Amino acid sequence: MASSKNVVFDVVGTLVSYDQVFAAIDTQLGDRLRAEGIKPQLLGNAWIDTAEREYTNLSLSGKYTIFAEVSRAVFYRVLWMAGIAEPRAFASSEDLELIMQGFDSLTMRPGAVECVQKLRDAGFTVWAFTAGDRTRVGAYFQTAGIELSSENLLSCDSDGVGKPEPAAYRPLLERLLAKNEGKPPWFAAAHMWDVSAARRTGFKGAYCTVLEKEPLQELFGEMDVIEDTLPAMVDRIIAIQASD
Template structure:
């Protein structure tokens, strides 16, 4: 059995929340410390996202998305996959294949990821 993974890549920023909101939140919370050091909050956000993309662990990570093509693509490169129909409304498994977890809402998707990870 593979090691239990506590890692989930949520494809939320850029899909359910714009990047602008992430950068604004970083500026609001950390800008007063970053800017005097010559670091723009947007730069920190971009670096953070890039590192999240390349981070790895010993176990097989999860990729959770609200766009079916994103989840399907992640599956093709080795991720466990979770898909929420919250945006697109339907799951087209005959086109995109079978995913590990499919749910109607993000909280239900998270619960199902936990259950699937323990099997």
């Protein structure tokens, strides 16, 4: 029998950290970047943020493009914006491909495996909704020893609508409302823009500060749960659901 309690996780940035991408940038370009006064992690965050913005803009304009293509395409633009006068002389195409491989080796954050198990022990069904490639993202769970069926791993690529467009969340919300006896399911993320959009669409929202530190509720609105660690966030979800 399907569970009437459901939690949907964002994956990359939430359950999975970007550390391997930052390490790949450091390995390939670290000395060159530091000589320009640029920290590799700062460049990495600027790159990911720019890629997310352009991925969203393309989707909004009706030209959905998979995230890996967007991130590869904007890399040299970000170097230029960081003050590198000749980006393609600064970093070779081989450098970029080796850095892109960092996305293939991303690993779960501390506490991620624990929080998935906590939810399952409490009778929740766990879902994952990503802007990434389903095969690559599915491998993150397999490597961590987390069983997740293909039915419970969804990607924006399938419908060609990117988060945070409301239309990206709505089909899954409607599906889970039926399973959840009409009660709102949970959406959990470490991107405030993501969980706040899901909450405005109709999910309950749980936010973890592990990635962004600052919730910025004055911009994104209230949350049902805000915690600093993934296990603490999950404990609050379980407690609130039990009291409903």
